[in-house]
Each structure stands twice: as structure tokens, then as C-alpha cells.
Amino acid sequence: MFWVFMEKFGIIVCPNCRKVKAVNLSVKKTKCFNCNKTLDLKKTVIIYKSNSRQEITNAIGLLNAELDGNLEKFKNILKNKKFY
Numbered sequence: 086m087f088w089v090f091m092e093k094f095g096i097i098v099c100p101n102c103r104k105v106k107a108v109n110l111s112v113k114k115t116k117c118f119n120c121n122k123t124l125d126l127k128k129t130v131i132i133y134k135s136n137s138r139q140e141i142t143n144a145i146g147l148l149n150a151e152l153d154g155n156l157e158k159f160k161n162i163l164k165n166k167k168f169y
């Protein structure tokens with residue numbers, strides 16, 4: 086079936102408040118958690134797509150860090166940590 090080949094998750098930037106947000110691409114509309122605006126996915130640019138929810142979450146974390154100017158700080162914090 087066609088939809089199997091499509092990515093399940095995406096990242097959008099709210100055109101109203103510029104917050105990045107994860108979306109389920111099977112829905113047509115989503116609400117911005119920040120400004121509460123209803124966003125039509127057809128009219129919103131999807132900046133990233135993936136089938137992995139984890140990948141989307143990680144990408145959003147990175148984007149938020151980058152937008153806040155904290156990316157280098159985050160990298161430094163993670164550099165000496167072991168996650169196992």
C-alpha cells in the first residue's frame with residue numbers, strides 16, 4: 086500500500102510563533118502547543134521527515150538547542166557522559 090512508504094513523523098515550524106514542533110503526518114491539522122494556533126499541514130512547510138519517533142525527538146532537541154544558541158553547551162554536557 087502506498088502509505089507504507091511515506092514517513093510517519095515530521096517537524097514543522099509554526100508560522101505564527103516560529104516554534105519547532107513534531108507532527109504525526111497522518112493528521113491534516115495540528116495545534117501549536119505554544120501559541121495555540123491551528124495549523125493546516127498542507128500549508129505548513131515540513132522541514133524534516135522520518136519514520137522514527139526517536140529521530141524526530143532528537144532532531145527537535147538539536148534544533149531547539151541551536152535556536153537557543155545552546156548547541157555547543159549541550160554537546161559539551163553530553164561529551165563526557167556515557168548512556169549505558
Ligand SMILES: [Zn+2]
Binds near residue numbers: 101122
Ligand atoms: Zn505557534
